Amino acid sequence: MEEHQQQVTGESLSALRGAPKVQLPPAAEEGTALYVHLPFCATKCHYCDFFSVPDEGQDIDGMIAAILREAEVRAPARPRTLFLGGGTPSLLSAPQLTALLDGLQQITGWRESAGEVTAECNPESLDVDKARCLLDLGVPRISIGFQSLDDKTLELFGRVHTAADSFHAYESARDAGIEHINVDLIYAIPGQTAETWRADLARILDLRPDHLSAYNLTFEEDTRFKRWLDRGRLEAAEEEVELEMFHATRELASGRGLEAYEISNHARPGEQCSHNVNYWRNGEYVGIGPGAVSKVEHTRSGNPRAISPYLRRIQGHGHATDWSEEPDEYARLAECWWLGLRLREGVDPSAAARTAAASQGARDAAAALATRLEGDGLLEPSGDRVRLSDRGLPLADAVAREFLQRLSADSR
Numbered sequence: 417m418e419e420h421q422q423q424v425t426g427e428s429l430s431a432l433r434g435a436p437k438v439q440l441p442p443a444a445e446e447g448t449a450l451y452v453h454l455p456f457c458a459t460k461c462h463y464c465d466f467f468s469v470p471d472e473g474q475d476i477d478g479m480i481a482a483i484l485r486e487a488e489v490r491a492p493a494r495p496r497t498l499f500l501g502g503g504t505p506s507l508l509s510a511p512q513l514t515a516l517l518d519g520l521q522q523i524t525g526w527r528e529s530a531g532e533v534t535a536e537c538n539p540e541s542l543d544v545d546k547a548r549c550l551l552d553l554g555v556p557r558i559s560i561g562f563q564s565l566d567d568k569t570l571e572l573f574g575r576v577h578t579a580a581d582s583f584h585a586y587e588s589a590r591d592a593g594i595e596h597i598n599v600d601l602i603y604a605i606p607g608q609t610a611e612t613w614r615a616d617l618a619r620i621l622d623l624r625p626d627h628l629s630a631y632n633l634t635f636e637e638d639t640r641f642k643r644w645l646d647r648g649r650l651e652a653a654e655e656e657v658e659l660e661m662f663h664a665t666r667e668l669a670s671g672r673g674l675e676a677y678e679i680s681n682h683a684r685p686g687e688q689c690s691h692n693v694n695y696w697r698n699g700e701y702v703g704i705g706p707g708a709v710s711k712v713e714h715t716r717s718g719n720p721r722a723i724s725p726y727l728r729r730i731q732g733h734g735h736a737t738d739w740s741e742e743p744d745e746y747a748r749l750a751e752c753w754w755l756g757l758r759l760r761e762g763v764d765p766s767a768a769a770r771t772a773a774a775s776q777g778a779r780d781a782a783a784a785l786a787t788r789l790e791g792d793g794l795l796e797p798s799g800d801r802v803r804l805s806d807r808g809l810p811l812a813d814a815v816a817r818e819f820l821q822r823l824s825a826d827s828r
């Protein structure tokens with residue numbers, strides 16, 4: 417699934433800085449955001465590098481019990497937001513969802529505290545009963561993985577649903593009374609033209625979703641798509657076509673009242689995903705379940721990206737922390753900048769420095785880099801903040817690399 421941002425924010429530093437040492441994370445304060453990773457999917461999509469495994473009759477009840485055990489040890493009391501991601505949470509049956517959400521309620525009291533609760537759903541496992549069940553259990557916001565409106569593309573992706581299934585799932589959710597719906601889409605797909613993307617997007621916008629996540633297709637290491645790309649079986653979209661699609665998305669979505677509040681995320685006023693905005697503001701969060709990552713104080717930590725080691729650790733210790741690291745102040749500040757720049761509101765340099773507990777030296781290094789990128793036309797001032805310019809928006813990843821690499825070099 418595309419909407420959940422755990423992996424993006426949680427693993428970037430580790431990837432850049434090599435294998436971290438293991439150290440138990442600090443306890444989270446009351447109100448910290450809570451993410452729960454449910455790793456099972458109908459099949460493994462060929463482009464996906466999230467931690468997920470095909471559902472082949474594994475013990476899902478056992479996984480729920482393990483997640484609840486971990487929650488007893490690590491989940492914050494009264495979380496501000498709760499996000500069920502994966503994987504495919506909608507794959508769980510009604511009794512399994514009930515066991516999970518009621519169990520989490522007993523441990524954290526989320527039903528009284530969470531201002532936003534989201535579950536990621538896939539069309540093959542979302543019907544009106546499932547949607548009603550989620551709503552009755554206290555989940556008023558869902559994210560539906562449409563990904564494409566072309567059945568041949570869905571087949572190429574390795575997905576098990578058709579476009580008609582996606583529309584049906586969407587209508588079922590609305591019929592059940594779900595008022596906050598995100599639609600997940602992927603663009604820059606091999607063979608896709610800007611015209612077909614515009615036409616598909618218009619059909620989606622006709623549904624009047626409250627939120628739209630539209631990500632360009634990326635070819636991640638260790639995915640079937642990357643192997644196919646390397647062997648010439650797939651061809652990545654031309655850069656200009658991808659850029660045209662990026663701009664078309666913003667233009668069409670904004671024309672229908674969904675503003676781009678983040679590079680790939682668009683929402684009606686008041687419908688932004690607070691859980692993800694917290695990631696982009698480099699706030700604290702606790703992730704539980706296999707492969708989930710957490711950030712508490714300045715410590716990042718994560719669970720094993722595998723089912724058996726996760727279950728073994730929970731059985732043995734009640735928690736499954738597999739790695740942890742405390743990035744230095746330069747890395748922390750770099751992270752505040754590159755994540756914050758993804759948001760249209762941009763970065764408040766003083767707030768970023770406070771969040772990162774950065775020294776004057778680190779602040780000066782970040783300010784100098786921001787000034788240079790402003791000179792290059794990639795950043796622009798916006799009140800007390802700094803944000804990506806129109807030219808910088810599609811180059812957000814390159815700007816992120818600048819912050820991560822330059823500030824890391826400055827720290828040495």
Ligand code: SF4
Pocket residue numbers: 417418456457458459460461464465466468502503504538561
């Ligand atoms: S549904 Fe596909 S893209 Fe989403 S987590 Fe599962 S395998 Fe990955």
